Amino acid sequence: MTVPSRSRSVLFAAVAVMVLSACGSGGTSGSGGSAADRPAADAGTVPVREADRPAFPGLDGETLDGKALDTADYRGRILVVNVWGSWCGPCRAEADHLVRVSNDLADDGVRFIGINTRDARTGPALAFEKNHGIPYPSLRDPAGKLLLRFPRGTLNVQTIPTTVFVDRKGRIAGRIIGGTDEERLRKMLDPLLAE
Numbered sequence: 001m002t003v004p005s006r007s008r009s010v011l012f013a014a015v016a017v018m019v020l021s022a023c024g025s026g027g028t029s030g031s032g033g034s035a036a037d038r039p040a041a042d043a044g045t046v047p048v049r050e051a052d053r054p055a056f057p058g059l060d061g062e063t064l065d066g067k068a069l070d071t072a073d074y075r076g077r078i079l080v081v082n083v084w085g086s087w088c089g090p091c092r093a094e095a096d097h098l099v100r101v102s103n104d105l106a107d108d109g110v111r112f113i114g115i116n117t118r119d120a121r122t123g124p125a126l127a128f129e130k131n132h133g134i135p136y137p138s139l140r141d142p143a144g145k146l147l148l149r150f151p152r153g154t155l156n157v158q159t160i161p162t163t164v165f166v167d168r169k170g171r172i173a174g175r176i177i178g179g180t181d182e183e184r185l186r187k188m189l190d191p192l193l194a195e
Helices: 005-025 089-108 122-132 182-194
Strands: 045-047 060-062 068-070 078-084 110-117 138-141 162-166 172-177
Touching: 045 182, 060 138, 078 089, 078 182, 089 110, 089 122, 089 182, 122 138, 162 182, 172 182
Parallel strands: 078 110, 110 138
Antiparallel strands: 045 172, 060 068, 078 162, 162 172
């Protein structure tokens, strides 16, 4: 049977979308210790050209420790937003990398915040922060409502963890889908620091 060339093109595009979707959501189910927990070299790292950067949405709410947080207070600074859950294996694997880079770049004006999602209770999330020595605040977002504020295509609410980078002008400058490490964080932040 011969498939018309237009049908082959549509079929190829559909298969490509399915493969890319599967790759983008892999390793986020929370199972610990598998190869999927370790980030591939640059898989899922997506910088955004300066001319194409969408506005970062205002995020506000209560942190895990009950304090108010509003990202408007971070205007003019580079902001790193890490979406995580205490139940998530890749989140545990990346936590120490996030802590190290956050501490190293604090004097350069880079600020980190977390968005804790799908943790129904604060206890496990607070224990996670204590165990990893997380120095920055995390907004509590058990139902994922804050994640829905992001512009379409900038954050997949099903892919945890994800790290979003915001430039000094308040625009989304890139993201890392899935777990990250220090090298990948710095690769995204160095150009923003140079702007």
